[in-house]
Amino acid sequence: MSKRRLAYVLVLICTxxxxxxxxxxxxxxxxxKEQKLNPNPIKITDNTVTETLKVPKSEIxxxxxxxxxRDRYTKGVTFxxxxxxxxSLNVIGMDIYAAENYFKNLGYIIIKFSPEKEKTVVISKxxxxxxxxxxxxxxDDNGYVALYKVEEDNTLSLLxxxxxxxxxxxxxxxxxxxxxxIFKTKEEAENLIEEDYNS
Numbered sequence: 001m002s003k004r005r006l007a008y009v010l011v012l013i014c015t016x017x018x019x020x021x022x023x024x025x026x027x028x029x030x031x032x033k034e035q036k037l038n039p040n041p042i043k044i045t046d047n048t049v050t051e052t053l054k055v056p057k058s059e060i061x062x063x064x065x066x067x068x069x070r071d072r073y074t075k076g077v078t079f080x081x082x083x084x085x086x087x088s089l090n091v092i093g094m095d096i097y098a099a100e101n102y103f104k105n106l107g108y109i110i111i112k113f114s115p116e117k118e119k120t121v122v123i124s125k126x127x128x129x130x131x132x133x134x135x136x137x138x139x140d141d142n143g144y145v146a147l148y149k150v151e152e153d154n155t156l157s158l159l160x161x162x163x164x165x166x167x168x169x170x171x172x173x174x175x176x177x178x179x180x181x182i183f184k185t186k187e188e189a190e191n192l193i194e195e196d197y198n199s
Contacts, residue, residue, distance in 0.1 A: 131182065135150045139178075139181070
């Protein structure tokens with residue numbers, strides 16, 4: 001039985017080899033005939049490439065480009081800290097691909113890339129485990145509405161606990177206060193407490 005299988009395998013290998021060789025020489029003869037029939041092939045020069053392939057110019061970050069950074073803090077209720085800065089020397093001259101890699105290494109993704117037309121590049125980063133520095137947080141403290149300040153070391157320092165019970169607030173507000181509502185200024189946080197929760 002094994003001699004029979006060996007014979008089949010040898011016949012199969014020989015058939016494949018013969019068909020490969022026949023195909024190779026057939027194609028070789030065909031190419032030679034085509035070259036004889038058409039002795040002047042198209043010559044490609046630098047001008048031919050330039051004229052036939054017009055690649056759209058990629059936008060490049062320049063000195064007048066503004067980088068808009070959006071830091072999305074998701075530790076509490078989502079808070080977006082947006083700020084702008086002039087393009088640094090590190091990114092000037094980059095196209096979208098180089099900028100994408102550069103900002104990716106910093107944890108950002110590109111949202112909008114229009115450095116020449118609109119003179120802006122918008123990037124965004126999610127920050128799930130930190131509070132935004134020097135902001136204020138209105139949060140539940142043992143069933144009462146409390147106001148905290150975010151310190152430089154990212155800890156919350158209690159400024160005051162109000163007499164407002166969280167249980168007396170609507171369900172959505174309870175959920176928000178269990179996470180923490182973030183405000184840029186103390187006045188904004190105080191306004192929420194006094195105008196929205198105290199009424």
